[in-house]
Amino acid sequence: MLNTHLAIQPVILISNLEKTYNLKTNPVYALRNVSFTIPAGQLLFVMGSSGSGKTTLLNLIGGIDSPTKGEIDVCGENISEYSDKKLTKYRKARLSFVFQFYSLIPTLTAVENVELTMELMRVDRRKIRKEAISYLKMVNLEDRANNFPSQLSGGERQRVAIARALAKNPEILLIDEPTGQLDQETGESVVSLIRDIAKRYQKTVILVTHDPELKKYADRIIELRSGTIISDILIENSLDGA
Numbered sequence: 001m002l003n004t005h006l007a008i009q010p011v012i013l014i015s016n017l018e019k020t021y022n023l024k025t026n027p028v029y030a031l032r033n034v035s036f037t038i039p040a041g042q043l044l045f046v047m048g049s050s051g052s053g054k055t056t057l058l059n060l061i062g063g064i065d066s067p068t069k070g071e072i073d074v075c076g077e078n079i080s081e082y083s084d085k086k087l088t089k090y091r092k093a094r095l096s097f098v099f100q101f102y103s104l105i106p107t108l109t110a111v112e113n114v115e116l117t118m119e120l121m122r123v124d125r126r127k128i129r130k131e132a133i134s135y136l137k138m139v140n141l142e143d144r145a146n147n148f149p150s151q152l153s154g155g156e157r158q159r160v161a162i163a164r165a166l167a168k169n170p171e172i173l174l175i176d177e178p179t180g181q182l183d184q185e186t187g188e189s190v191v192s193l194i195r196d197i198a199k200r201y202q203k204t205v206i207l208v209t210h211d212p213e214l215k216k217y218a219d220r221i222i223e224l225r226s227g228t229i230i231s232d233i234l235i236e237n238s239l240d241g242a
Helices: 054-061 084-094 110-120 125-138 154-166 184-201 212-217
Strands: 012-023 026-038 043-047 069-074 095-098 172-176 204-208 220-225 228-234
Touching (some): 012 054, 026 220, 054 172, 054 204, 084 095, 110 125, 154 184, 184 204
Parallel strands (some): 043 204, 043 220
Antiparallel strands (some): 012 026, 012 069
């Protein structure tokens, strides 16, 4: 089940991060001189307009892309120096992604989508079904366990994607525009759920969004513009006392 241990040191430390793309002779800066740290258990929102560098930052932290300059230190290790093989192990061991478009396998039921992740993590097959149901229960979807994605609403599909991500028992959740395909009310319910789970199990969450209505669910908000940080605000969140 989920690990509730809260580390003392920062989980993520970003130092002078830069990502450039060379288009003919002119470099295009996706990120420039980005530095910040993230403590364990923090729910960080990365905001900004389209093209500001939000998804690039998420991909670099997730080991999907490599920085041009700078360091990304995760749990005491500089992943920007990792080989492709080590990055694959890092993605498997440390983190989970939740994407805007769910990425569920349409021929598998909700519980089977969660089970597949657990099989890849080599969970004891005798325990997989029971534990997969427990993850669906965390997202209030155990009663839809045997439904296929086509039989679920957009919000339900996103919740299955969250359950599947949690089934890896990651230290870090990277979430990219989770409400992009949802109406406002459903989107807020999904982000509220993410916050509840992150707080209950002390998961470190980086959530990319462009929706200002979601700010109330964050512990901290970093805003990017043209690849640079223009604000970094710690929120005294009233939801903690709710």
